[in-house]
Amino acid sequence: MLLHIDSIQTYYGSIQALKGISFTVDQGEIVTLIGANGAGKTTTLHTLSGILHPRHGSIFFEGQPIHTMPPHAVVRLGIAHSPEGRRVFGRLTVAENLDMGAFVRRDKAAIKQDLDRVYTLFPRLKERQKQLAGTLSGGEQQMLAMGRALMASPRLLLLDEPSMGLAPILVDLIFETILEINKQGVTVLLVEQNALMALSIASRAYVLETGSIILSGTGKELLNNPDVMKAYLGME
């Protein structure tokens, strides 16, 4: 088990956003977390990466407890997070953003290798190396956010709504790339509102509703679950 989350409860002040969530991610999987607006998906990822800390419960990464660690320590363990809304550094160039992604690393040769890998995954980024990230299109910013996370050479990649606000053709490209990244050996925890796409590439999935997990199964199982279809896929 790569990641083990054990009944975490996270609060914003006195508001409880996660009401005791448990799930696991195994090495090599794509696991997806789906749910409506405000279900607690982003909160879950923030709790994983140390931006938020759970009031109760624990998180183990490769057996090591990480739920009290600050985010900059979590990255060093091999968890990279591509946050909701991309959050690229708008006043830095594309290349500088990617460089920031490798902030914790010192091995120049390996960093260069990963840079080439990112540019191969997203040729568009290579063309725009010198452009300020703030002037990129939404799709390009998403590629940059994912590329930046990959530059940490993570074993676990957290992706928060990578398809948000993108044209259908770009959504396809992003999901293909996620599959490709996973094939290269990176385990992926994917948060999505685009449940159909997410479930179709996921090995396993969890459905989150107002801070609790209400359903879990393989991607295929949930795709065929009439309740999921109705609630999250908008199909009757």
Next chain:
Amino acid sequence: MYQKFKRRVTGTQVVMWIIGFIILGGVIYGAVHTLLAATYPPRVWLDLIVFGLAQGSVYALVALGYTMVYGILRMINFAHGEVFMAGAFIGYFIATAFDRSGFLNRYYVIAQLLIFVGAMATSATIAVLLERIAYRPLRRAPRLVPLITAIGASFFLQYTFRGFFGSGIKSYPEPTALKGSITILGITVLKTQALVIVAAVVMLLALYIFVQRTKTGRAMQAVSEDKDAAALMGIDVDRIIVITFVVGGALAGAAGVLFSTLFRQVFFLTGFIPGLKAFTAAVLGGIGNVTGAMLGGLFLGIAESLFPNLVLDGLGIPAPYQLKDALAFLMLVLVLIFRPTGILGERLATKKA
């Protein structure tokens, strides 16, 4: 509703622009009048520009502290003027001790370097303590709270120095090496002014390279844009904040030494007016913008030096020098009204955390 709002803003703007044009017209009229009347020989203008450059480089060094802290914490560290004052004080103590022992004149260069090191270290320490004690516990508080704390800390430092060292004006020793003037490229400059300009330029360049080229500098830029995203890159945000205060404090300490070298006096309120002017310079250049703070400082220094003779004289205003300080703050008000983002200020395109 929106239409109404829009129309009202346009109306106000029209009035503002009219006021702006009147001021601009006055400035141009005064300047042209003075120049045509040839009241002063070129020599005088040159001296004023060099002096303006010297005091402007001091403003620039202090302005950087305001702008870097603002860039990272979105707060105005109003106690920064006192960090500068502390540097001036420590510089004065070291310089006086060196002067008494004769070290200051015998080994001037080493003495001057030690004065810088002592002042910069003290100011950096005070800046870090301010962050730790006064600001860090309030990081999640509403923005007004740390601002009030900063003003409180500023008074605390002023009156602590007054308590320990008295309220008298102390005169800063003048090393023989800095007496008189030198001629560079045909321009005769007072040695003190030359030292101030050269030292400031070296530090401004060093800072620019630090921010633009080093990994830590890059991390500072990232933190100033988005703290959470920066933390996700593995940047220790608290550490970067401390480094920001160290760098800003050290620059203010050096500025304190330069300021006392230039004006040769130090007292517990030394940081007040220069602090406010440096803040003005930071706003002028676009607060949060490092290059802007440098340019804003130099611009304010030169404007302050030239303006009384150039414009006010031409307008026939008596005793123009008395209006020097009023001018600096008039400029602050004008910038805030007409271009709140400053000279180099950008409208932030990317969304903030």
